């Protein structure tokens with residue numbers, strides 16, 4: 360492959376979206392992922408309003424809906440003091456429902472949209488190292504295909520969208536600017552739940568549970584707690600751990616989960632503390648979990664990745680057009696990402712302590728809601744870049 364303007368490492372929500380936006384604006388882009396096209400990944404799938412807004416503006420939401428992803432009309436919160444709060448999704452910013460697509464649906468649709476925009480997509484291709492120019496600036500990637508062939512791609516900018524264990528971040532030595540201390544361990548499985556139209560969250564004694572309606576008449580049922588408690592419970596077996604944590608989350612969770620036929624085995628996530636990395640340097644940038652990872656308990660990772668794909672793409676395009684210098688543009692990307700993420704990161708860190716009562720968690724949820732409203736306002740105020748042609 361000849362050189363491209365931008366090579367993106369990692370082809371899921373962050374990488375495929377960044378590639379899509381850059382290609383729609385005329386840049387030559389290569390997108391590499393070591394996984395198979397349309398593969399799933401660990402997730403409970405819930406998108407927040409800003410994420411749905413982005414998919415809608417990019418012309419991808421229609422395909423998500425056409426894939427049978429149910430519309431979420433309400434969010435229901437069950438608290439340990441007995442309060443059950445049902446909040447309707449108000450139409451705002453052109454979004455009147457939320458969605459929780461399976462990752463083999465969403466990530467595939469984003470990759471296909473990127474490909475339609477002209478992105479050269481290489482799946483089952485693992486980036487092994489970065490190219491450097493004589494001055495040490497990152498200048499592309501070296502990768503290996505599934506059949507063992509080496510691929511060398513020169514690029515003006517290399518984007519690491521390669522998740523929490525980012526090879527790009529490691530190779531450029533990206534500085535960690537904030538490290539979290541708390542983490543959730545999660546168990547989840549898919550259950551038969553046709554017609555469900557609400558995200559349901561239950562917060563109890565050091566544990567949380569949720570039901571998130573997704574494709575094919577299924578909901579993703581999850582339970583979460585601290586990693587230490589999860590390790591103790593898992594010694595009893597995963598099914599017992601799930602029922603103990605449903606009981607700890609509260610009677611509403613037990614009642615709602617009762618009798619829902621399992622459609623999958625139980626899958627687990629052991630918990631990784633959050634972090635924020637400096638997301639740019641000479642010839643490189645990071646987007647999505649590679650640059651900023653929040654604990655999954657607040658279900659904002661994909662929404663944050665879709666938002667920051669747009670923030671990064673705008674700055675890359677400004678620099679490409681010569682309107683600003685590369686470092687000024689990328690520093691601006693970092694500034695906006697960090698400003699919009701500050702409260703989300705801090706609040707998520709507190710939620711993942713599992714050390715709250717009903718009043719405490721309500722106040723944290725209010726803070727989250729305010730931070731998410733601010734991010735929607737920010738996106739709404741931007742002229743839609745990357746709209747479908």
Ligand SMILES: Cc1cc2nc3c(=O)[nH]c(=O)nc-3n(C[C@H](O)[C@H](O)[C@H](O)COP(=O)(O)OP(=O)(O)OC[C@H]3O[C@@H](n4cnc5c(N)ncnc54)[C@H](O)[C@@H]3O)c2cc1C
Nearest residue numbers: 369372373392393403404405486521522647648655660661
């Ligand atoms: C248990 C759990 C539940 C979650 N639930 C939610 C939720 O309900 N809502 C939500 O918004 N978020 C949720 N998240 C978070 C969400 O999954 C992530 O924030 C999101 O996947 C980040 O997207 P990404 O594109 O940055 O990275 P990823 O999805 O991690 O994708 C990175 C890609 O890079 C590829 N890659 C890595 N290294 C290389 C390499 N060297 N060469 C080539 N390719 C490479 C990988 O194959 C992968 O496809 C959850 C996370 C967990 C762990």
